[in-house]
Amino acid sequence: MLSRPPTRRVALATDLARFGDRPALVEGTRVLSYAALAARVDEVGRALGGTRRLVLVAAGNDLGTVVAHLGALAAGHVVLLTADRDESVAELVAAYDPDVVVRGGRVEERRERSAHDLHPDLALLLSTSGTTGSPRLVRLGAEGVQANAEAIAEYLSVRDSDVAVTTLPLHYCYGLSVLHSHLVRGARVVLTSLSVVDACFWDLVREQRVTSLSGVPHTFELLDRVGFGAEALPSLRYLTQAGGRMAPERVCRYAELGQRQGFDLFVMYGQTEATARMAYLPPDLALEHPSAVGVAVPGGRLRIDAPDPSTGVGELVYAGPNVMLGYATTPADLARPREVAELRTGDLARIDDAGLVEVVGRAARFAKVYGLRVDLDRVDHLLADDGLVASCASDDERLVVAVQPPGRAGRPGQDRRLEARVGAKVRAITSLPPSAVRVVVVLELPRLASGKPDTRAVLALAADARPPAPEDVRGTFALVLGAERVDDGDTFASLGGDSLSYVEMTVRLEELLGSLPAGWHARPVGELEALRRDGDAARRPRPRNRSVETGVLLRALAITAIVATHGNLLDLTGGAHLLLGLVGFNLARFHLTGASASERARRLLRSTARIAVPTVVWVGTMTIVAGAYPWRTALLLNGVAGPPSWSEPAWHLWFVEAVVALLLATAVLVALPGVHQLERRWPFWFPVALAVAALTTRYDLVSLRGGDEIHRAHVVVWLVALGWAAARATSWQHRAVVSLLLASTVPGFFGDPAREAAVVVGLLVLVWVPTVRLPSAVARACGTVAGASLWTYLTHWQVYPHLEDRWPLLALLASLAVGIAAQHAWTATTAAAGRVGSGLRAPRRPEPQRTAPGGGSVIATSPDSSTGRAPGTTLTATGVPTG
The missing domain is CATH 3.40.50.12780 (ANL, N-terminal domain)
Incomplete structure (x- = not known):
């Protein structure tokens, strides 16, 4: 034409x-x-x-x-x-x-x-x-x-x-x-x-x-x-x-x-x-x-x-x-x-x-939900074309759909399937996110005396109706987290999961999957959906290789090296100081976001509590039951009130003490409006300046307390600041600055070239190599070991001494196994407590922030196995690597 x-x-x-x-x-x-x-x-x-x-x-x-x-x-x-x-x-x-x-x-x-x-x-x-x-x-x-x-x-x-x-x-x-x-x-x-x-x-x-x-x-x-x-x-x-x-x-x-x-x-x-x-x-x-x-x-x-x-x-x-x-x-x-x-x-x-x-x-039946205009009559008509008796209404915040079950006699299982079917249909018609659509199954539609649907009554139905229960993983994530879009590569963490949504998601996913796989919060939605469809994780085809974030690999290697060194299997020190750089790296990525200064401080305090509380619970129990530690160590006060020089077992928890102290100091720092504004204006150069200033304690230009200085928080703060700067490095020039500072300030700190080399090399890899490809089995093992690193460190002091002299390899394996078991037990206990507590609290809509699931710390991250995304997409729950 x-x-x-x-x-x-x-x-x-x-x-x-x-x-x-x-x-x-x-x-x-x-x-x-x-x-x-x-x-x-x-x-x-x-x-x-x-x-x-x-x-x-x-x-x-x-x-x-x-x-x-x-x-x-x-x-x-x-x-x-x-x-x-x-x-x-x-x-x-x-x-x-x-x-x-x-x-x-x-x-x-x-x-x-x-x-x-x-x-x-x-x-x-x-x-x-x-x-x-x-x-x-x-x-x-x-x-x-x-x-x-x-x-x-x-x-x-x-x-x-x-x-x-x-x-x-x-x-x-x-x-x-x-x-x-x-x-x-x-x-x-x-x-x-x-x-x-x-x-x-x-x-x-x-x-x-x-x-x-x-x-x-x-x-x-x-x-x-x-x-x-x-x-x-x-x-x-x-x-x-x-x-x-x-x-x-x-x-x-x-x-x-x-x-x-x-x-x-x-x-x-x-x-x-x-x-x-x-x-x-x-x-x-x-x-x-x-x-x-x-x-x-x-x-x-x-x-x-x-x-x-x-x-x-x-x-x-x-x-x-x-x-x-x-x-x-x-x-x-x-x-x-x-x-x-x-x-x-x-x-x-x-x-x-x-x-x-x-x-x-x-004047007409149109609504605007999430800024999108929806023809309510058209939604009704298209549902009717699909054989559904339904009526929809909107208050411009959500779309509510009342639907009659076929045969006018619903059962709980059928009602849930009908909710899922209608919800999927409405989302396909409207392109609205699941969080904006509420489906309510009723025996009969509410109607006015004229016989027309009573839209006010339809809206009122949603006030008392339970949230819809999607029958797929993607819909469950969208519902619980209020996400507008959920892709196969998304994870609980990347979609903004927090401690409250973690509990609800656990309950809902257990209903869908029967049992939750280890590290489910770091697994992509597509992988969880495959588990639901297959019913048996063992039968699910797995990729031969997957991407693992460098931080996760370093964390797993470090905690393994720490326990292996303590158990006389090998001599590889420096892991704990390497992990201090990871602390700063993930601190910047997951807590120092675009939120307000007060919200940043609150998150840091919550994260600190989730490190300190399990530590105090375990160490306090061991102190009371077995007299394993002095009271200063049990209360994480050894660094300020304990012996100045290294002594066993008082200094065993020095790393946890240092991390807790540094997180608390950071919370105070970022709560200051002037500091908050400076950090947001100069996201890379602020931590660089902080690292340079902290060199005064590293080189003993400012001495706050003598003794075993390499294990004191105020002395090692420069490593945390350099990790922070590494996370903010957006160009090769930035990475070069961090690399130069690492290479020039770590040597001489320990007086042990091998230990210093381990720290420098590890942090340089963190700076320059965002992910690595590993066989799937190895990648899963890394995630498991890294996720349980806090509990592995806490419990290994009570495990390896019984095995180190005769069976050092068994000492390592047993320590890792006990740590993983303890981590699962703690997670289950806190989840159960959360489920009980959730009944006493008013529900709160999850905020789409990059916080740790379960309110966990920001010490480590996990890979997105399906996409190989750059660092920053997912993170683990509560583990803090120590040594």
Whole structure:
């Protein structure tokens, strides 16, 4: 079919070169100027050819997506933008038969000419919701796309010096508007898929000096969880919020925070049908009118249709150049001209005395959950098509589905399967995360006297209903941890598991798997799912090799060397001091995240308690029962109140004492606002400076207490600081600095070259080699030994002395076995106590922070066997390696 040429093209895509060498896009370490971006865009346009075609772009927050999108727009093609998900792409390809599909950097030309009659005004197609799975699309004209970008840039006063970051997906109209409104002003956009709960995201914000952050209400909930505002971001000029109503109290809180820290809060209102934005609330009115969405964007007009005389409430109607041409449900609709002059929003609103619009409800059955618009009627209809009698409702925080069991007679097992089936169906329809969908099985749907479903009663059902019990591992992880997406390579730790969610997850997984495998919290979801399906771990095929994080391997080797040395099997010292570097390494990775200073300190205190409590329990028991230790050792006070020189057995626990003391000192340090801000501003150089300062005690320039100095916390602190710096090293230059400090400061510390070499080599491997490949059996053994290292150290003093003279190898093996058994016993005991205690506590939603499962320490990490991810993805529970 011969496609008609476009009436006009989107100027923000064709005029990029006018900004010259100004930086346009940042992705990782790559910076693309406007001139270079224009050249890339022109190249894509030439590759797509002069015949106007329908181009489907599967969008990610990456450079390839932006170039493909702009290249197609600049060349006059029609872009159909969708999420880069198999189901979304397949559905739209089947429904609209695009001429070209661009996905993952690959261009699939399905035909040379277009199979469609594309209207000259048509430029962009977006999903009406991005959620319902409906093939209904919004038809947007080139004029509307350009006009809305300029309007947003105008009321936000976007400058060419501004820097935005992609906190939202680019296939979502809000996320796309952030890109467009910055391109029209020659500003910079940082492309990333990192979440705001990821410490690396905030490192990126500070590094790129980001000036604006955008989010839906759920984004602001996540900001609350990570302690946003505890430290100032000097570059930040404003926050924007849209994608659904945000609670007025949260609006006020962020507006007040902005006043204190120098940024503005723009509350906005929009729909895909208006390209993106229709209204905004001027920041100076946010505190006085936190429930309002404000005034129309420049060039637009808002009115209330047929307002109620008593309340002034009526349907909100918008007019402006950014209003869509109309909807499309079939390819034939792509030829249709403009059919919409005014946009009836479907929202009920009023205009207050200050002339500001306030949205008070919905005229139609639509909801916005997690910033995604859901057609509730469509969900009901699709469930009915599947033979299900159901009714759904929403309070804009979750989607509640009431469903009748077939035959109207449910049993617990059947009800759980029905919950799982309906939950999976609804998530497929809506793309909502499991945590946002609640399914309630009822014998009969609640209905009004008219016979219509009672949606208020449906919502009320969820208040008393037990949480749904998914029948697969992925759904269980999503439910317990509130994760929006769970992949096969994710683990309990990488998804933000904490001590409370650890207990609930243990109970639920035991129901699914029968018994929990050792180290389940560090196993990928895909591996646990395979255990569920196979029913017998022994029959499950295992990879011959797997990646193990270097820290895990070093920890396992170190505790083994410590016990083997004590048991007369070999003579290999230095392991404990090597592990001090690991303490700092994992301290930085898992506790010194983007949370507030107070939250960091609380986590460190909890971690310290989870090291100190089992130590005191065991050592105290051995002291009372067998008189094994002096009281100072049992209370971890030997370093400050015990004999100054090494003596047995008083100094046996020196490493645990040092770690506890250093964690407590770090908690105090990071709780200081000035120190907290310095560390966040200089994440690498702060620990380097700390290490250099700590050399004063290492070289005895400052002497706090003499005697056995190599085992005292204040003397070895420089090793912990260097491990901290190693975790913050983001370039080879940083790693070289750490390596130089290690190589120049460790020699001479012990007066034993072999011991010093073991520490230096081990820490250099930690700095430069993130993971190693090992046979699967060896990798599993490393994880088991590393995970039990604290208990191995605590108990081995009571095991090896009975065997070391005659059977040194048996002394090692027995010590490791007893330590592993003790670790399992302690874990089971604390889990059982947690299950009892959980019945006495109100449930708390887990925070998606990278904390240790079971509230454990941050001393060691475990590998992601399926992906071989870089360090920082997973960690073990409570073990602290000592020696």
